[in-house]
Amino acid sequence: MSTSTRTRILEVAAALVRESPDGDISTRAVCEAAKVGAPALYRHFGDKEGLLSAVVDHGFEKYLATKRERGETTDAVEDLRRGWDSHVAFALDNRNLYRLMNSPAMRTPPAAALESHRILTGDLERAAAQGRIRVAPELAAQMIMSANVGVALMLVSRPATFDDIEVSHRVRDALYATVLTPKLVQEESPNASADAEVPTMAARLSALLRKEHGAGLSTAEAALMKEWLDRVANARPET
Numbered sequence: 001m002s003t004s005t006r007t008r009i010l011e012v013a014a015a016l017v018r019e020s021p022d023g024d025i026s027t028r029a030v031c032e033a034a035k036v037g038a039p040a041l042y043r044h045f046g047d048k049e050g051l052l053s054a055v056v057d058h059g060f061e062k063y064l065a066t067k068r069e070r071g072e073t074t075d076a077v078e079d080l081r082r083g084w085d086s087h088v089a090f091a092l093d094n095r096n097l098y099r100l101m102n103s104p105a106m107r108t109p110p111a112a113a114l115e116s117h118r119i120l121t122g123d124l125e126r127a128a129a130q131g132r133i134r135v136a137p138e139l140a141a142q143m144i145m146s147a148n149v150g151v152a153l154m155l156v157s158r159p160a161t162f163d164d165i166e167v168s169h170r171v172r173d174a175l176y177a178t179v180l181t182p183k184l185v186q187e188e189s190p191n192a193s194a195d196a197e198v199p200t201m202a203a204r205l206s207a208l209l210r211k212e213h214g215a216g217l218s219t220a221e222a223a224l225m226k227e228w229l230d231r232v233a234n235a236r237p238e239t
Contacts, residue, residue, distance in 0.1 A: 006044040009034045014055050014097075023096035027051065052100060053110045059097040060112035063090045067119050076127035077180050083123060084148055084172045087116075088165070091152035098156055102149055117145055128207030132181050134199050136206060136230040140179045147175050203233035 012034040016025040027048050031038055045051040067083070091098040100106070101113055124137035124144075133140055151171050154162040181200060206229035209222060217225060 005036060005040055009036060009041055009044060009051070010054055010058055013051055014058055017052075017055055017059075017096050017100060018094075020096060023099050025052075049105070049107065053106065053108065056097060056101045056106075056110040057112045059094060060090075060101065060110070060116075064112060064115055064119075067116070076123060076130055077132055077176070080120075080123050080127065080144075080176065080180070081172065083120065084144070085168075087148050088152045088155065088168050091156050095156045098152065102153060117141060120145060125207045125210065127180065128203045129211055131200060131204040133203045133207075134179055134181060134233070136203050136233045138230070139234050143179060144175060147171055199233045199235065202229045205229050206233060 013030045121141040124140045127133045151168045
């Protein structure tokens with residue numbers, strides 16, 4: 001009974017969010033549509049924010065399942081490009097849900113947002129291990145997620161101004177050209193400058209160190225080495 005009540009409330013709230021003109025809903029409307037009292041809603045979800053967070057996780061589950069199960073190619077950069085495009089496509093297909101997920105009113109990020117960020121960071125760590133990233137994966141993830149969410153929100157929330165999906169492709173390619181390398185620096189140019197080569201190799205060594213679980217170093221030594229390598233990878237070139 002308890003589980004079915006929670007599921008009914010969740011499904012009703014998700015439908016109301018989807019149909020709402022602005023994506024906002026009231027707990028009163030949810031209770032009326034689900035035919036439950038307010039105490040039942042608060043018992044299962046704590047408060048309105050808890051309910052909305054659960055709605056986001058419920059709505060994003062199918063999307064995240066496809067990302068968990070997708071096969072990885074040997075081209076980490078191509079996987080990252082596909083990841084960007086699938087993120088934008090999901091936002092356009094689920095506009096209210098996407099706005100809700102990224103609303104400043106959500107004081108605690110939904111679990112779906114945190115998992116999406118972890119999946120992106122994992123792809124970037126794989127790219128770093130292949131020598132195809134110019135900064136540490138954690139910084140690259142912050143840069144990419146910020147831009148990806150920003151573009152998606154503009155396409156979703158300002159369709160009259162942002163009416164061409166090509167803007168997403170252009171921002172994606174411009175950012176990836178800054179963060180990623182199309183191939184190993186040494187393969188790209190035997191005479192590549194140290195300014196370009198050192199950060200890439202530092203990011204690669206850091207990723208390999210994590211992949212090999214410290215490569216014989218103690219936990220403290222591995223943490224210190226990673227800190228140094230990430231600092232080198234993230235250093236901005238002097239102008």
